[in-house]
Amino acid sequence: MIRMENVAKAFGDNQVLQSMSLEIPKGTSMVIIGGSGTGKSVALKCILGLIKPDSGMIYVNGKDAAKGDRDKFLARFGMLFQGAALFDSLPVWQNVSFRLLRGPLKRPAEYAREIAIEKLRRVGLKSDVADRFPSELSGGMQKRVGLARAIAAEPEIIFFDEPTTGLDPIMSGVINDLIREIVTEMGATAMTITHDMSSVRAIADNVAMLHGGVIQWTGPVSQMDASGDPYVEQFISGSAEGPIEAVR
Amino acid sequence: MNPLAPLGGLGRAVLSMLANFGKVGIFALDAISHIFRPPYYPREFAVALMNVGWLSLPVVGLTAIFTGGALALQIYAGGARFNAEAVVPQIVAIGMVRELGPVLVGLMIAARVTSSIAAEIATMKVTEQIDALVTLSTHPMKYLTAPRVLAALITVPLLVGIGDIIGIAGGYVVATQNLGFNAATYLQNTVNFLETKDIVSSLVKGAAFGLIAAIMGCYYGMNSGRGAQGVGRATKSSVESAAIMILAANFILTGVFFSV
Numbered sequence A: 001m002i003r004m005e006n007v008a009k010a011f012g013d014n015q016v017l018q019s020m021s022l023e024i025p026k027g028t029s030m031v032i033i034g035g036s037g038t039g040k041s042v043a044l045k046c047i048l049g050l051i052k053p054d055s056g057m058i059y060v061n062g063k064d065a066a067k068g069d070r071d072k073f074l075a076r077f078g079m080l081f082q083g084a085a086l087f088d089s090l091p092v093w094q095n096v097s098f099r100l101l102r103g104p105l106k107r108p109a110e111y112a113r114e115i116a117i118e119k120l121r122r123v124g125l126k127s128d129v130a131d132r133f134p135s136e137l138s139g140g141m142q143k144r145v146g147l148a149r150a151i152a153a154e155p156e157i158i159f160f161d162e163p164t165t166g167l168d169p170i171m172s173g174v175i176n177d178l179i180r181e182i183v184t185e186m187g188a189t190a191m192t193i194t195h196d197m198s199s200v201r202a203i204a205d206n207v208a209m210l211h212g213g214v215i216q217w218t219g220p221v222s223q224m225d226a227s228g229d230p231y232v233e234q235f236i237s238g239s240a241e242g243p244i245e246a247v248r
Numbered sequence B: 001m002n003p004l005a006p007l008g009g010l011g012r013a014v015l016s017m018l019a020n021f022g023k024v025g026i027f028a029l030d031a032i033s034h035i036f037r038p039p040y041y042p043r044e045f046a047v048a049l050m051n052v053g054w055l056s057l058p059v060v061g062l063t064a065i066f067t068g069g070a071l072a073l074q075i076y077a078g079g080a081r082f083n084a085e086a087v088v089p090q091i092v093a094i095g096m097v098r099e100l101g102p103v104l105v106g107l108m109i110a111a112r113v114t115s116s117i118a119a120e121i122a123t124m125k126v127t128e129q130i131d132a133l134v135t136l137s138t139h140p141m142k143y144l145t146a147p148r149v150l151a152a153l154i155t156v157p158l159l160v161g162i163g164d165i166i167g168i169a170g171g172y173v174v175a176t177q178n179l180g181f182n183a184a185t186y187l188q189n190t191v192n193f194l195e196t197k198d199i200v201s202s203l204v205k206g207a208a209f210g211l212i213a214a215i216m217g218c219y220y221g222m223n224s225g226r227g228a229q230g231v232g233r234a235t236k237s238s239v240e241s242a243a244i245m246i247l248a249a250n251f252i253l254t255g256v257f258f259s260v
């Protein structure tokens, strides 16, 4: 379980997160929606400790995320970055099985390669991409390699920052199913950021709407359409009219 | 305008430089400490050895050979003014080994290695690859910094040694081919004149400059600003600082080895 309590973060005089509070029960899938630039990516990075919040508390399984053994803490996480963040000096398969090629989880290279190819297949990539370099792939392919890397070590908690952005509708469907499967079959806790409302419906158990540095609304996905919240309603309809300004 | 305003600016510049020194110092200690603490990344170390050491050889060799040759010509021309042409082998040897070898190799390494380390790490930083490393339970200081710093610490003294030899060879070629020196006597004079201390100082300088070059590249890369501009600025600052610190360290080390 992940709990954020009144998390605040500013960059200079840009107050991105005002007081964000959110709870994600273990083994469920939370989807965060919200306008571009509202701080969704920043929120995920705060949980991971990549960005230090100015104030507020973050708990993972009841323990303060800022304290304790960082390595053990991070070993339980997988993260797909918005920009994929692949290591461009390594071929695709070594990106995917990065953890298995060095450090405490080191395995023989052939085994690591097999795992990589298996994970690549799960994100809809053929084995011939394994030996290519990230710069030789399309944006959507890079995104999927990033996804394969995030799930490669079968982490308990997985963050997906816009997993289907830049993918065609068919591939989006494949990825949505994969994320759903990881939560239901592997029992992982997932936190996904997306702008794609069909992804929200496919992936989410719960939805949270981030706006103005706070969670405007959160609830089960089944209640999203009848939320009565003007922010959520505007987001679902995609209208320029409403409380969310079109120019930000 | 307050006539003292420029002084305020100067004071601020000095303060920020001192603060920066402190940060670089802490970073350097941290970087060095990670060399000794597991996990180790032998593959990354091997790649760094290749990039810092082996691939720098051509640049170092060319720099040294031209410098040694020019040095012989200058000493011959200058020495001729008071009938001291014969000192060419001794002065070339001492000039190359004590000063020009380490300094020029150090500056070439700053140009070649510091810049590429800074640009590579800064690009990784702005494309979130450093964040990705962290989430994959890999410490960037161990995975990126430690192998490069260790590789530079080991290979730059070797490069300096090779540069010294090639520089002396450059002087030798010019002196024997153009200036009418006897080959055997030239070598004899060189070997007899050089002391152990000259060679030790050369290698120590090499190690110090290698350390500076790698650490400045890593420091500015890791602290890069955002975007392409951030990468550009990190690269520029890293080379500037490495070059200046190498020259300052050279002055200090020369003082330590050769004053009194």
Ligand SMILES: Nc1ncnc2c1ncn2[C@@H]1O[C@H](COP(=O)(O)OP(=O)(O)OP(=O)(O)O)[C@@H](O)[C@H]1O
Binding pocket: A011, A014, A016, A034, A035, A036, A037, A038, A039, A040, A041, A042, A043, A082
């Ligand atoms: N490292 C940083 N330094 C300065 N400002 C930052 C940094 N990271 C994010 N920001 C700022 O924080 C705000 C929120 O950024 P964030 O990336 O979280 O947006 P987002 O909600 O993920 O948007 P999008 O949907 O477009 O990805 C932006 O205004 C951004 O400029």
Ligand SMILES: [Mg+2]
Binding pocket: A040, A041, A042, A082, A161
């Ligand atoms: Mg984002």
